Amino acid sequence: MSGGLSLERLRRDGEAFMEELSREYYNAHAGLKASAELQPVYEKYRSILGRDALELTRETFLASAEGSEERRSARLLLDWQAESQSSRELAPLDEREIAWEGDAVVRLSDGRVIQYQRTAIELANSTDRAERAMIERARSALVEKELAPMKRERFQREREITESLELAKDYNDTWELLNGVSLNGLRDECAQFLRDTQAMWDEVFPDFLKRTLGMTPREATRADALALFRAREFDQYFPANEMDASIRRQVREMGIDPDAGGRVRFDVGEREGKRARAFCAPVRIPSEVYLVLRPHGGQTDWQTFLHELGHALHFAYMRPDHPMEFRWMGDNSVTEGYAMLFDHLMQDAGWLQRYTGLDKKTTPSYLRSAGFEELHFLRRYCAKLIYETHLYGGDVPWDALPDLYVEQLTAATTFQYARADAFVDVDPRYYAARYLRAWQLQSLITETLVERYDADWWRNPRAGPWVVQALFGEAQRELAQEQAQRIAGNTLSFGPLVRSIERMLG
Ligand SMILES: [Zn+2]
Numbered sequence: 397m398s399g400g401l402s403l404e405r406l407r408r409d410g411e412a413f414m415e416e417l418s419r420e421y422y423n424a425h426a427g428l429k430a431s432a433e434l435q436p437v438y439e440k441y442r443s444i445l446g447r448d449a450l451e452l453t454r455e456t457f458l459a460s461a462e463g464s465e466e467r468r469s470a471r472l473l474l475d476w477q478a479e480s481q482s483s484r485e486l487a488p489l490d491e492r493e494i495a496w497e498g499d500a501v502v503r504l505s506d507g508r509v510i511q512y513q514r515t516a517i518e519l520a521n522s523t524d525r526a527e528r529a530m531i532e533r534a535r536s537a538l539v540e541k542e543l544a545p546m547k548r549e550r551f552q553r554e555r556e557i558t559e560s561l562e563l564a565k566d567y568n569d570t571w572e573l574l575n576g577v578s579l580n581g582l583r584d585e586c587a588q589f590l591r592d593t594q595a596m597w598d599e600v601f602p603d604f605l606k607r608t609l610g611m612t613p614r615e616a617t618r619a620d621a622l623a624l625f626r627a628r629e630f631d632q633y634f635p636a637n638e639m640d641a642s643i644r645r646q647v648r649e650m651g652i653d654p655d656a657g658g659r660v661r662f663d664v665g666e667r668e669g670k671r672a673r674a675f676c677a678p679v680r681i682p683s684e685v686y687l688v689l690r691p692h693g694g695q696t697d698w699q700t701f702l703h704e705l706g707h708a709l710h711f712a713y714m715r716p717d718h719p720m721e722f723r724w725m726g727d728n729s730v731t732e733g734y735a736m737l738f739d740h741l742m743q744d745a746g747w748l749q750r751y752t753g754l755d756k757k758t759t760p761s762y763l764r765s766a767g768f769e770e771l772h773f774l775r776r777y778c779a780k781l782i783y784e785t786h787l788y789g790g791d792v793p794w795d796a797l798p799d800l801y802v803e804q805l806t807a808a809t810t811f812q813y814a815r816a817d818a819f820v821d822v823d824p825r826y827y828a829a830r831y832l833r834a835w836q837l838q839s840l841i842t843e844t845l846v847e848r849y850d851a852d853w854w855r856n857p858r859a860g861p862w863v864v865q866a867l868f869g870e871a872q873r874e875l876a877q878e879q880a881q882r883i884a885g886n887t888l889s890f891g892p893l894v895r896s897i898e899r900m901l902g
Contacts, residue, residue: 401452406444406473411720413441415680422677426688427669438484445484450477454563468873472721474563475574479825482557489550496543502534512538519619520626525611532619532814540816547819548794554824555788567788571826575727576875582829583785586778589890590808593897597771600901601810604768617812618805625769630762631694633753639698640664642751643705646741650853651860654705656685656712663688664701674700676707681723681871682714698752699739706738707731713868726872728827732834733876734867737841742766743900746852760902767900772809774835774893779808780821781828787819788826837876839892841867844884 416437424432438445453474460466483490500512510518515535522528555567564570568579605611608624616624640662647654654660663686674689687708691697710731714723741747743766748754754762783804786792792800798815805813805821813821823831845853845863853859866883880888 401444401448403452403456403473406449406452407720409441409444410476411724413437413444414720414724416440418677418679422679422686422688425671425675425677426663426686427667427671430669445477445480447481450474450481450561453477469719469721471574471576472725476721476725478558478561478563478570478574481561482554485557486550486553489546489553493543493546493550496546500538500542502531502538504534505530516622520622522623525609525615525620528619528623529617532617536814536816539814539820544816544819547822551787551819551822551824552794555790566790568785571788575826575829577727577829577833577877579785579826579829582832583782585890586781586832589778589894590775592890592894593771593775596898596901597775597810600768600771604765613810616810618809618814618817621772621809621811625772628694630754630758630765633758633762634695634698635753636691636693636697639701643698643701646747646751646854647705647709647860649855649857650863651857652709652864654709656682656709659683659712660685660687660708664691666691674704676704676711678708678711682712682716685711695742699742702741703735703739706735709738709864710734710868713864714871715869718871718873722871722873727830727833727875728872729830729833729837729876730872730874730879732830733837733841733879736834736838740838740842741854743770743896744854747854750855763900764902767897767902770893770900771897774832774890774897775808776805777828777832777835779804780823781826781832784822784826784828787822833876833888835893836888836890837880839896840880840884840886840888843892 417434420429420432420434420437423429443449453470453476457467457470457474460470497513501509502512502515503509510531512535515531519528519531519535522531558567558570561570564573571577572579602613605613605616605620605624609616609620611620644654655662659682661684667690670688670690672690672692674687677686677688678684679686685708687701687704689697689701689704711723743763745759745763748759748762749756783797783801786800787797798818801818801821802813802815805811845859848862849856849859867879870879874882877888880886
C-alpha cells in the first residue's frame with residue numbers, strides 16, 4: 397500500500413506542484429525575481445514526490461493492460477516519478493555545478509580574464525582564428541580540470557539511481573520502457589543518416605568554411621563552428637521592429653489567434669535580469685502561458701520567437717479536459733516538433749518573401765546557408781545520440797568515453813572536438829532523442845500540411861483550425877510515432893529531412 401496516496405491526489409497535487417515550480421522558474425528567468433526558490437516548493441509537496449508515490453505509480457503501471465489508456469497514463473506518471481527520484485538526489489550536484497558555472501573564470505594566455513559563461517559568446521564573436529584558438533585552449537583546460545569531473549560524477553550517479561529503481565535491466569532499458577522509443581532503432585537511423593548525407597556534407601562543407609572563415613577543413617575546430625554559425629550576413633532582412641507584428645499577422649492568416657484569447661502572454665521587451673535565452677513557461681495549462689524573449693536583433697530572434705511560439709500555442713490550445721499527465725508530461729518530441737514546425741518556416745521561400753525582408757533575389761543564398769546549417773545540426777545531433785547511448789549504456793568504460801566522443805563528433809561534423817567536453821556536451825536523459833524525433837515529426841507534419849492545404853498552408857485560414865484541433869488539442873497524449881501514424885499514415889524517418897536539405901542546397 398502507498399501511505400494514503402491515491403492517483404487522484406497525485407494528479408491534483410502534482411498539477412499544483414508543477415504550476416508552482418513553473419511560476420518560480422518564470423519569475424526568476426524573466427527577471428521579475430532575483431532567484432528561483434525551488435526548495436520550499438519541493439518541501440511543500442514532499443508527500444507526492446517520495447518513495448510512496450513512486451511505488452503507487454509502479455503498481456498502477458504493472459497492473460494496467462498493455463496497450464490500454466490506463467497503461468498510457470501510468471507510464472507517464474511513472475516516468476515523472478522516476479525522474480523526480482533522480483532529480484531530488486542529484487539536486488546537490490546540480491547546485492554545485494550551477495554555482496561553479498556562475499563563478500568560474502577563464503584566464504587567457506594574453507592576460508585577459510573572461511567569465512566562463514561568456515566563452516561561447518566570445519568564441520562566436522571573434523573574427524580572429526588565433527584568438528579563438530587561444531580562448532578555446534584556456535576554456536578546455538579549465539573544463540577538463542574542474543567541470544568535467546563534476547559532470548562525470550553526475551552521470552554516474554544518475555545511472556546508478558535509475559538502475560536502483562529496478563524498473564528494467566539497465567538505464568537504457570528503463571528509458572525505453574518509460575518512453576516507448578527504441579534507442580537501438582534510433583541509433584541505427586542516425587548512423588544511416590550520417591552515411592546517406594556524407595557525400596553532400598563533403599561537398600558543401602569546405603566551401604562554406606572557406607567563404608565564411610577563410611579556413612580549410614583540416615584546421616577547423618568546434619570553436620570555429622561557433623563563429624561560422626554566428627555569421628550575420630542576413631540579419632538586415634530580419635528587422636527587429638517588424639518581427640512581432642509580422643509573425644502575428646502570419647499566425648492570424650492561418651486562422652489561429654496568436655494570443656489564444658489572452659492565454660498566451662508575450663514578454664518580449666528588454667528587462668534587466670531577463671535570461672539571454674528565450675523560453676516558454678506554461679504556468680497553468682492551458683490558461684496561462686508566457687513567451688519570454690530578450691531581444692538581441694536579427695535572424696536568431698525571429699527563429700527563437702517562432703520556436704517558442706510553437707510551444708506557447710501548443711500549451712495554450714491543449715484540451716483542458718485531458719488529465720494532467722497528458723498536459724504536463726508525455727513525449728516532449730511532440731512539443732519540440734510543433735516548435736520546429738514554426739521555426740522551420742524560416743526555411744520556406746514563400747513564407748520568407750511574404751513576412752521578412754528577403755526577396756526573390758536574396759532568398760536562394762539565404763536558403764543555401766540555412767540548408768547547410770540544418771545539415772550540420774542534424775549530423776551533430778545524430779553523432780551525439782550515438783555517443784550518448786554508450787555513455788548511458790555502460791558498454792564503454794568511463795575513461796574511454798572522451799576518446800569515443802571526439803571520434804564520433806569529429807567524424808560527423810569535420811570540426812575537431814575536445815576530450816574535455818565528453819561529459820559537458822550531453823543532453824541529460826536523452827533529450828537529443830526528443831530533438832531528433834521532433835525534427836522527423838516536424839518534416840512529416842509539414843508534408844501533411846502541404847498536401848492538405850497547399851504549399852502556402854501557413855496563410856490558409858483552414859490550416860490553423862486543423863492544427864489546433866488535430867495536433868495542439870491532443871496535448872502530449874501520443875508518442876511522436878503514434879501521431880505520425882495518425883496524421884500522415886507514416887513512420888518517422890529522416891527521409892523528408894534529407895529531401896528538404898537537398899532542395900535548400902539546390
Ligand atoms: Zn523547444
